[in-house]
Amino acid sequence: MSAVKPPRWQGSDEAIRAVQVAFDVEATVLEAVRRAAFEGNLSTSDQIRKVLGLQVNHRPKRPRLTVSLTQADYNALAQRFGLDANDRLAIKERVTRELIQFAEGLARP
Numbered sequence: 001m002s003a004v005k006p007p008r009w010q011g012s013d014e015a016i017r018a019v020q021v022a023f024d025v026e027a028t029v030l031e032a033v034r035r036a037a038f039e040g041n042l043s044t045s046d047q048i049r050k051v052l053g054l055q056v057n058h059r060p061k062r063p064r065l066t067v068s069l070t071q072a073d074y075n076a077l078a079q080r081f082g083l084d085a086n087d088r089l090a091i092k093e094r095v096t097r098e099l100i101q102f103a104e105g106l107a108r109p
Helices: 007-017 027-039 044-051 071-081 088-107
Strands: none
Touching: 027 044, 071 088
């Protein structure tokens, strides 16, 4: 029995076969790649592809930051903000505001 892929998954075969490769390098190399990626508004992966002369997909990137939070982290943030630890959306909104305030504080002379 062969499963039929939904249309939105049809182009994913090549991506599924791709293999993520990690490089153990010195901190100076890591910093140089990250800095170049930041300055070029690229992901570090795209910056490595650029350095290697490989094709880089120039899709618009969502400007976002990510962090992994444990339940203990949610509990601490809920207590800090006076929120329910299970109200993850409210916690996310408060964290977003705090990150915005952080950035605005750095932008001020």
